[in-house]
Structures are given as structure tokens and as C-alpha cells.
Amino acid sequence: MMLKNEVKKMGIFQLELQDVSFSYDNSKLILHEINMVIESQDFVLITGQNGAGKSTLLRLISGILKPKSGTVKINGRSIYRQKDYFKMIGFVMQYAEDSFCCDTVFDEIAFASRNFGLDRIEERVQNAARIMGIDQEAFSKSPYDLSNGEMRRLAIASVIAHDPFLLVLDEPFVGLDKAGKQFLRKVLENWKKNNRATVVVSHQLKYLTDLANKIFNLQSGRLSKVDSV
């Protein structure tokens, strides 16, 4: 059985990082022996100064980077042997436009779902757009004609559409106005209620601390669990 179907059926999602270390150039370690468990309904907030390794850690969780040592496992199995791991992850990069590759907003939201061979594309796009407050009138626009905040909402809609189990968000509030931030906060609350997990790196702590059940601080590549920020 494919991993995503298995997780869906059992209702258990557990991602575990065991002693994960990472270096971009084999000389300087960016992350040192990171240990972390993310389960269904977890809302994980990662804080830390610029350059601490937060975005690198998110890329490892998303399977975009491989650790130099240590393992990343999903339900006890290495993520690198699971062909459909990416179907379970929705990763939104720091800069929304970095992930855009389509000519229209509709195609951008549909992109991952189409590539994963999923069905009901129209319905998925409509649903993700509704969740993220994207008007249907915007469907024919170029993603690059949107404002910074609209791009951010589009990037999140694009990963929600394929219905992942884990949302990985790198500074999701950047570019959003006050109403946009409050709106996204509500979206994340609902996401959690739907038994889905979230990992967020953000400096906008006031929107997130009371949502998070696990808070970590990353300092010079070393992760420590904290009670509050």
C-alpha cells in the first residue's frame, strides 16, 4: 500500500528526525544532531536568529535536502525510500514567488495535484482558493501580477490543494497585511483541527505561540525545546 493511503487509513502520521546533521559544503555543519518528532495535529513553531539554520531544517523535513548523517523517518521508514513522501508534504518557501512556475493562478494552484496524478483538479483548486481567500476572478491572472501578500496566499493554496498531512511554512506571514495575517492564523487553526500537522518558522510570534504545542529554538544549528517564547 502506498504510504499516503496507509497514513490516511491508519490515521497515524509520525515524522521523526534522529540525530540529523547537515552541511552544505562538507566543512561547516549548519545543523548539529537534531532530534524532533512531529505527529498528527502537532503545531510546531521553530524560532531562532537569522542564520541559525531554520530554513535548512525545514528543507530537511520536506525531503528537499538529505542529512549528512542521521535519519528522517515517517512512521518508522526512511522518507527517501517512500516515493509518495512529497504527496504528504506541503512546503511553502520563504519567498512565495520562488515556487511559481505557471502562467495563471489556476494552473499554479493545480500544479502539484496534476503532477501527483490526482483527480478532481477543478474541485481541489476551488477548495484551496476558498480556504485561502483567493477570488475566482484572479484565476486567469499571472501569479507575478499579484501583490506580495496575494502571492503568499497563492503559494499556500498551491500546497493545500493536494491535501498534504504536514504543512511546512517558512515565514508565512511575510508580505501579509494585518487582515491577511489574522486570516492566515484562522486557516492554520482550522488546519490543526482537521488532524493535520504544521511546522512553522516565523518571527511573527504573536500570531502563533498559543497555537503551538511544541516550540523549539534553533541556535547556531543546535535545537532545544522551550516552554514559551
Add this chain to the structure above:
Amino acid sequence: MLQVVNLSFQYKIDKALDRVNLVVHDGDFLLLTGANGSGKTTLLKILAGLLPVQSGEILFDGKVLSQNDLRMLCGYVFHNPVNQIIGSTLEEDVAFGLENMGVPRSKMHEQVTEILEIFQLSQLKNEDPMSLSAGQAQKLAIASVAVLKPKYLLLDEPTSMLDDLGCHQVNQVLKALNQMGMSIVISTHEIYQFTDLARRVIHLCRGTVDFDGSIDEFISSPIDDVEK
């Protein structure tokens, strides 16, 4: 004095700016704010000569400016620093603009060294810019434009990715640049980050200016779509 007169701009579908009028005085430290889609980035890009003036005009000391004039007068820092990083090291990246302007090598080295020190990036000068964190990259992007000493420095959400220390460092640098006579225009949703520095706020609503006044007046105004 930079004067924007009846400036309008239309993308394929949306009208982004509708008869905008404003003035940026010499030495201004100005915040440009408004909800998502209000036209802030479009306005900055036109001032920087990255988008054309479709309708209306922009004047400097009474003279109408071409798109090319604007490029020489204004330095623009993108929201996403990666959009403007070109060099294979930080030092090369900061030097790029100066090199293209034909600044002599010895002078260039001096200016690059100085700006890297101001931005506390000297230790990283031989690093690949792509290996920087978002916050460090944002500082590099500002340094690479500031080194050209434009009369007007336009910044699109320059501290959005920065931690408290990074914000403080950038603010100190912007304060110094402003004191040296550079006019600063910042597009932001987070007014509170610049309250010690900014003197004026312009608020855009659906492509038109609906507030232009002091920061204190703005904070006490009923406008509530940005974080004061």
C-alpha cells in the same frame, strides 16, 4: 524634491494606481503602507524606473523624468533579495553596481569595504551569497544598493525576514544613510518597526493616496489595516 503627479498604472487586468499625487522631500524618511494589493510595490517600481510611467508624470526639482532618469536617481531594494543578488561572493555582489558605473578599482575597494563594515557583513565577504540566511541576504541586498549612494533609496519590506537584532542593525544603517542626506522610502505593513526613524506616512487604498501625514497623526488615525 521628487514629485509624483497624477500617476496611474494598469496591469493586464487590474488598475494598480489611480491618479496618485505625492512628494518626496530631500532627506525624507517616508513609510508607504496600505493593505495587500493597494499599489505599494507598483509605485516603488515605477519610482525606481523598473515599470514605465503609463499615465501622469514624475518630476525632480521641476524637471520631468524619463524611466532612465529614475533608474539613476533611485536605488531599489527588492522584497526578495535573491532577485538582485548576482555576485559569486558578497564582496563581488556589492562591487557589481560600482563596477558598472565605472568607479576606479581602488575607490571601489574602499567603498565596498566601508559598506560591508557598516552592515556588519565583513566577515562573510568571501562567502557565496546563496549560502546566506534570508536575513543576511536582505542586508546584503540593501548594502549593494546603498553603496551606489542613490538620492532616493526605495525599499520593499526590508526587514520582513529579519530577527530583532537584524531589524535593529538595518534601522541603524538606514538612519545613518538618511543622516548622510539619502531620502528613504520604505514599503511596509509593520509601521512599529520604524516609528523611531520615520517622519511621514503615506497610506494607499486601492491605488489612491488616502493619508499623507506625520507618523503620530497616522498612529492616531482610524486606519487599521496595518500594524501600528
